[in-house]
Every structure is written in C-alpha cells, then in structure tokens.
Amino acid sequence: MAIPLKRFTLRKISGSSVSSAKPKILITGVPGTGKTTVARLLSEKMDAALLDINKLVNVLKLYSSVDETDGAKVVRLKELQDELASAIKAEKRSIIVEGHLGCEMKLPVSRVIVLRCEPKILRARMVSRNYPPAKVSANALSEALDYCTVWSEKNYGKKKVWELDTTEKSAKQVADEIEKILSGKTKKKGKSISFPDALMREAITGEKIRKIF
C-alpha cells in the first residue's frame, strides 16, 4: 500500500506551495532529452508545482538495489507509481511531473509530453555530461527505438501523448512549445518522430560509419 506523500515531502522535492486545480502533465523521454531543464523553465512560466521522479526515488529510497558498475538503480515501480499518484492527486495547482520512468507507469495526468532528440546529438549531450559509455549507448538505442513514445502510448493512450523534437531547439523554445500545446494554441500534433536508420549505428556505438563499396 502506498504511504501518502506528505505535503512537506512534495514541497521539499518541488520547492512549491499549493492552490487551485489545474493541468497535470508528465514530461518524459530518454535520459538527456532535456526533461529537467525544460520542466524547470515551464514550472516557472506556469507557476506550477514540479515533481522530479528521480528525486522522489532517492528521497523515499524506492529502489531495491544499485548496480555497482554504473550506479543504475532497480526501482520499485509499483510503489513509485502509487506515491506519485497520491502526490499528483493531492496537488491543487498545476503540476509538472518529470522523469523517464513516467512512461513506464500509469499516472493521473491529463497530458504526456515525450521529449525526443536525434540519437547522435543525444549521444553528444550525454558524453558532455560524463554518462558512463554503456549508459550512453543504451540510451541512444532506446531513443532510436522510440522507447518512451511506445510506452507512453501504451500506458496513457495515443490521444494524451505529444512528442516534441528538441534536437535543434533551445530548452526555452521547447518550454514555449509545451505551453502552446497546453493552452490549446497548438491544435495539431506533428508527424510521429522517428530517426533515420543510417545514423543509428554511429549514434549507438559512437564509431564513425565508413562506406563500404
């Protein structure tokens, strides 16, 4: 059974207080797509509470083990889902929940935004953040396979899910686009995002592709 997330815990994680009922959104996407950066900008613009799923996992220790080689946590997803659902329902303001694990569960949100990034650029972002090489490759592969879109659509239904390509946009541009989607100014979704196969090998392994004649 979920232990209801106390208000002080949500404030500690989100740095926010509480008022009237508003949109509840999930920003998800493969690590490095810019969720945290964009969610922070958007929460300021919208005066929304902000809930970082990774922080919640750490604060409540919702993991059963930690991989010694890369520090990856085996998260107890069902417990995490219950904690998040309680926190989202309790929040009276708009709330932005962000984290890649959000696509793997069902949360009481009205909209899901999946941030996408061309895998080669994603690789560069992760390398510059000193992610371990195995994690860089795994995440580039996940992005190449549309991992977060596939799971988001399965868990939340296609109608709620909007993809946004961040590859050539600043975090501020991405936050502005999300705001337009939420306000209804952007009415139509773009085409489904997929990245050309030719670049996948290079994106996943980091090796330059040589043409073989």
Ligand SMILES: Nc1ncnc2c1ncn2[C@@H]1O[C@H](COP(=O)(O)OP(=O)(O)OP(=O)(O)O)[C@@H](O)[C@H]1O
């Ligand atoms: N739109 C963008 N364009 C270029 N760089 C960006 C953009 N958004 C974020 N970044 C950079 O990419 C890196 C990853 O950003 P961020 O930490 O927000 O990603 P994340 O999706 O939250 O990753 P994680 O899942 O690991 O928490 C950071 O160095 C950030 O400055």
Ligand SMILES: [Mg+2]
């Ligand atoms: Mg983040």
